[in-house]
Amino acid sequence: MTTAVLPRALSVPSWVRTARGALLKIATAAIVLVAAASITFFAQLLVPGDRATAILNQQTGRAQQYTTAELAPVNAQFGFDRPLISQYLDYVTGLFRGDLGTSYTQHRPVTEIIGDQIGPSLVLTAAALVTAWVLAVGITLLTVKRRRAVSALGSTWEALTASLPPYWIGVVLLVVFAVQLRIFPVIGETSARGTVLPVLTLAIPLAGFLGQVTRDEFEKVLDQPFITTARTRGMSDTAVRLRHALRHSVVPAITLSGWALGALLSGAVIAENVFGRPGIGQVLVTAVNTRDVPTVSGIVLVVAGVYVIANLVVDLAYTVVDPRLRAS
Amino acid sequence: MTVPTAAASAAGRVATEPQAALLSVGNLRVAFGGREVVKGISFDAYPGRCLAIVGESGSGKSVTARTLVGLTGAGSHVAADRIELDGLDLATRSERSWRAIRGRDIGFVLQDALVSLDQLRRVGDEVAEPLRVHHRGTRASRRSRAIELLEAVGVPEPSVKARQRPYELSGGLRQRALIASAIALDPRVLIADEPTTALDVTVQAQVLDLLAESKSRGTAIIMISHDLSVVARLADEVAVMREGEIVEHGPVDEVLYRPVHEYTKALLDAIPSEHTRGTRLVRGTSAPRRTRRPIDADRPLLSARHLSKVYRGPDRVDRTVVDDVSFELFAGETLGIVGESGSGKTTTAGIALALIPPTAGEVDLDGSAWTSLTPGRRRPIRKRIGVVYQDPLSSFDPRWTVGRILVDALAKGKRPPSSRAEARDRVVRLLEQVGLTAQHLEDAPLRLSGGQRQRVAIARALAPEPEVLVCDEPVSALDVSIQAQVLDLLTDLQDELGVSYLFISHDLGVIHHMSDRILVMKDGRVVESGDADAVFRNPQHPYTQRLLTALPRLARA
Numbered sequence: 001m002t003t004a005v006l007p008r009a010l011s012v013p014s015w016v017r018t019a020r021g022a023l024l025k026i027a028t029a030a031i032v033l034v035a036a037a038s039i040t041f042f043a044q045l046l047v048p049g050d051r052a053t054a055i056l057n058q059q060t061g062r063a064q065q066y067t068t069a070e071l072a073p074v075n076a077q078f079g080f081d082r083p084l085i086s087q088y089l090d091y092v093t094g095l096f097r098g099d100l101g102t103s104y105t106q107h108r109p110v111t112e113i114i115g116d117q118i119g120p121s122l123v124l125t126a127a128a129l130v131t132a133w134v135l136a137v138g139i140t141l142l143t144v145k146r147r148r149a150v151s152a153l154g155s156t157w158e159a160l161t162a163s164l165p166p167y168w169i170g171v172v173l174l175v176v177f178a179v180q181l182r183i184f185p186v187i188g189e190t191s192a193r194g195t196v197l198p199v200l201t202l203a204i205p206l207a208g209f210l211g212q213v214t215r216d217e218f219e220k221v222l223d224q225p226f227i228t229t230a231r232t233r234g235m236s237d238t239a240v241r242l243r244h245a246l247r248h249s250v251v252p253a254i255t256l257s258g259w260a261l262g263a264l265l266s267g268a269v270i271a272e273n274v275f276g277r278p279g280i281g282q283v284l285v286t287a288v289n290t291r292d293v294p295t296v297s298g299i300v301l302v303v304a305g306v307y308v309i310a311n312l313v314v315d316l317a318y319t320v321v322d323p324r325l326r327a328s
Numbered sequence: 329m330t331v332p333t334a335a336a337s338a339a340g341r342v343a344t345e346p347q348a349a350l351l352s353v354g355n356l357r358v359a360f361g362g363r364e365v366v367k368g369i370s371f372d373a374y375p376g377r378c379l380a381i382v383g384e385s386g387s388g389k390s391v392t393a394r395t396l397v398g399l400t401g402a403g404s405h406v407a408a409d410r411i412e413l414d415g416l417d418l419a420t421r422s423e424r425s426w427r428a429i430r431g432r433d434i435g436f437v438l439q440d441a442l443v444s445l446d447q448l449r450r451v452g453d454e455v456a457e458p459l460r461v462h463h464r465g466t467r468a469s470r471r472s473r474a475i476e477l478l479e480a481v482g483v484p485e486p487s488v489k490a491r492q493r494p495y496e497l498s499g500g501l502r503q504r505a506l507i508a509s510a511i512a513l514d515p516r517v518l519i520a521d522e523p524t525t526a527l528d529v530t531v532q533a534q535v536l537d538l539l540a541e542s543k544s545r546g547t548a549i550i551m552i553s554h555d556l557s558v559v560a561r562l563a564d565e566v567a568v569m570r571e572g573e574i575v576e577h578g579p580v581d582e583v584l585y586r587p588v589h590e591y592t593k594a595l596l597d598a599i600p601s602e603h604t605r606g607t608r609l610v611r612g613t614s615a616p617r618r619t620r621r622p623i624d625a626d627r628p629l630l631s632a633r634h635l636s637k638v639y640r641g642p643d644r645v646d647r648t649v650v651d652d653v654s655f656e657l658f659a660g661e662t663l664g665i666v667g668e669s670g671s672g673k674t675t676t677a678g679i680a681l682a683l684i685p686p687t688a689g690e691v692d693l694d695g696s697a698w699t700s701l702t703p704g705r706r707r708p709i710r711k712r713i714g715v716v717y718q719d720p721l722s723s724f725d726p727r728w729t730v731g732r733i734l735v736d737a738l739a740k741g742k743r744p745p746s747s748r749a750e751a752r753d754r755v756v757r758l759l760e761q762v763g764l765t766a767q768h769l770e771d772a773p774l775r776l777s778g779g780q781r782q783r784v785a786i787a788r789a790l791a792p793e794p795e796v797l798v799c800d801e802p803v804s805a806l807d808v809s810i811q812a813q814v815l816d817l818l819t820d821l822q823d824e825l826g827v828s829y830l831f832i833s834h835d836l837g838v839i840h841h842m843s844d845r846i847l848v849m850k851d852g853r854v855v856e857s858g859d860a861d862a863v864f865r866n867p868q869h870p871y872t873q874r875l876l877t878a879l880p881r882l883a884r885a
Binding site for chain 2: 225230231236239248324
């Protein structure tokens with residue numbers, strides 16, 4: 001019975017299956033992105049108020065109602081007079097050409113606005129994630145299953161930092177290290193020294209969070225028989241932790257990191273606000289306030305894109321860390 | 329009384345031997361949080377000889393083994409008059425100086441290599457780790473040494489296997505890799521803690537041969553085991569531990585064949601085998617079985633015809649796990665299915681229970697359709713067939729009490745109780761039937777011992793008054809003395825109720841003890857079947873012959 005089925009099963013070469021899997025992933029990613037763009041597009045139309053009025057008020061700096069005649073040129077310029085469905089279709093087809101539309105307020109292509117601001121945000125996000133990992137892993141290695149006081153200190157620190165609001169951390173760091181101690185600049189723009197405090201603002205709560213899940217895993221792993229085996233070979237405690245236990249305990253933190261990367265990017269606005277740092281978060285807040293639909297949609301799309309890429313990387317990271325996951 | 333008398337006399341005998349002890353332990357005591365788990369034991373290990381420390385769970389044997397490498401664990405307190413390795417004092421070592429000894433002078437093999445090797449690292453790296461830890465050779469030389477070691481322990485294609493990860497290897501190869509790692513630095517003492525426990529009988533024999541080879545090269549082996557018959561194959565000297573004490577200690581021939589201590593005798597009696605058929609296993613009750621109800625060979629309760637089960641793997645390759653299996657189970661009979669892991673015996677049990685749909689074939693229950701019915705039409709007759717699994721704990725709702733578990737089972741039976749009072753009476757009667765009492769009614773399964781849990785599982789299975797009970801490895805997780813009690817219980821219940829058993833086990837001794845007829849399964853097929861005595865005494869199929877040769881057993885007078 002087995003042999004009859006074997007040839008058919010083997011007739012699909014492995015590269016075909018790999019390619020099929022890759023295509024499926026790319027298609028899924030594209031669907032996620034279009035869906036994200038569509039939802040933002042329609043969600044913003046649901047917000048009460050007329051877009052042309054908002055644009056005119058933005059330009060004149062006043063808050064008033066306009067006559068239909070006054071609104072007509074704006075409606076024509078941005079295509080608001082056309083049926084909703086054709087506005088939407090234009091938008092979606094534009095996406096595939098790399099065109100995110102034109103900002104209502106800045107009168108520049110959205111791609112250009114994002115392009116100007118995305119760099120500092122990505123630097124901030126990536127640096128925060130890396131820092132959070134270093135802090136979480138370091139604290140785990142040093143404090144899990146040590147003397148009772150040390151372990152308690154580690155888990156208290158994690159619980160505390162995980163529950164602190166980033167905004168508050170930012171202000172405290174600013175006051176202590178920039179205003180009082182003057183170690184770092186108050187407004188650092190995008191310089192390396194100026195990036196330290198914004199990075200810590202985002203990294204500290206995330207480190208607490210990652211540390212908590214890693215600690216749980218780490219504790220369980222240290223009770224495993226293979227850890228005992230390693231010790232019976234004469235390995236030191238530090239080496240056992242680094243070479244054996246760590247790798248087994250990072251999978252949950254990797255899962256969280258995919259989510260964290262996207263959340264950091266959209267949450268970066270807090271750090272950017274406190275430290276007066278340029279970035280996509282600032283742009284997003286302004287755009288939401290001024291009902292700048294193309295800019296908001298564009299940024300949501302970028303954040304969604306980062307989520308999608310982050311999750312692909314996470315999938316890959318799983319199989320690197322734990323090859324057993326490759327089979328499933 | 330620190331050193332039991334049996335141990336003292338054994339020590340006297342050993343002292344007359346020409347060789348000096350390599351590892352010498354005197355009056356070892358280990359306590360965890362004030363509770364003493366090892367209560368003053370003494371023993372010596374000699375080059376080229378194997379000392380077996382035998383005992384049931386909780387006897388302190390594994391703690392003793394760990395103490396010999398300074399890894400007793402957190403919260404432990406160790407005291408000893410003497411722990412010496414070739415004259416070197418080990419009793420008062422710092423953690424740092426212990427590290428120089430572990431792996432280099434004393435090798436350690438844990439049980440079940442699936443969890444005792446790091447699954448995420450390559451087998452070669454795991455094997456070579458002692459070399460790296462003790463700064464031997466270069467990275468390249470360690471790699472080739474790992475391959476040599478794998479080859480030495482009989483791993484085929486060692487250079488391929490060295491690059492694989494432990495989960496990609498079979499249980500036997502994994503255990504060999506674990507041993508290869510322990511002997512990488514050629515330690516003078518090798519401690520093996522249940523080295524063959526999770527292994528099939530043929531693989532177990534190979535691993536024991538491997539340890540014997542190490543012994544013949546002059547290594548002193550200390551083997552920890554719960555299994556007296558495994559010990560017989562390798563040990564020169566046996567120490568029997570119970571509750572932290574050595575109750576009997578001497579040469580293997582004396583301890584296993586002329587035991588002095590009551591506990592050793594009870595342990596030996598409890599081992600099921602062909603010699604124990606038709607008798608009770610628990611010592612002091614070794615009367616023959618009560619009047620056995622006759623087997624009704626005209627009434628097949630279960631009749632399985634040409635069962636097969638094919639699973640499609642994630643790689644889309646079909647695997648036939650049960651291949652054309654047919655059998656009949658008659659009223660009042662015990663049919664044993666024996667086979668190694670992966671032989672398809674558990675899947676066959678699942679099909680018989682109509683829990684796994686067969687790919688082809690069907691099972692009839694008492695002459696009418698069973699597995700071919702729709703689930704809805706099967707439900708009313710499901711009460712006629714019950715099941716007992718290896719690990720009952722996972723089949724109990726942890727928040728339910730024993731009483732609620734059994735009331736629930738009664739309600740689903742042939743005669744649901746009509747009142748609360750009747751339900752309670754019947755539950756108490758069930759508990760008494762399986763050797764428990766009404767005081768267990770309010771207990772949660774988690775608080776019961778392994779043997780008690782299995783009794784509750786049997787009571788639950790019997791509550792609906794089934795005619796057939798499928799027992800899938802029902803005693804495999806139990807200590808030998810508890811196993812004996814449960815097996816005795818099952819035979820008593822058969823005599824009392826006339827229930828038929830489809831009895832699945834990997835343990836040939838258990839199968840021979842329990843079964844009237846047996847099926848031997850291998851790779852999904854029945855390779856041999858027939859009357860239990862006939863198959864065991866005169867096996868026809870080469871596989872059965874191999875199984876029986878590999879079976880460690882105690883020759884009895």
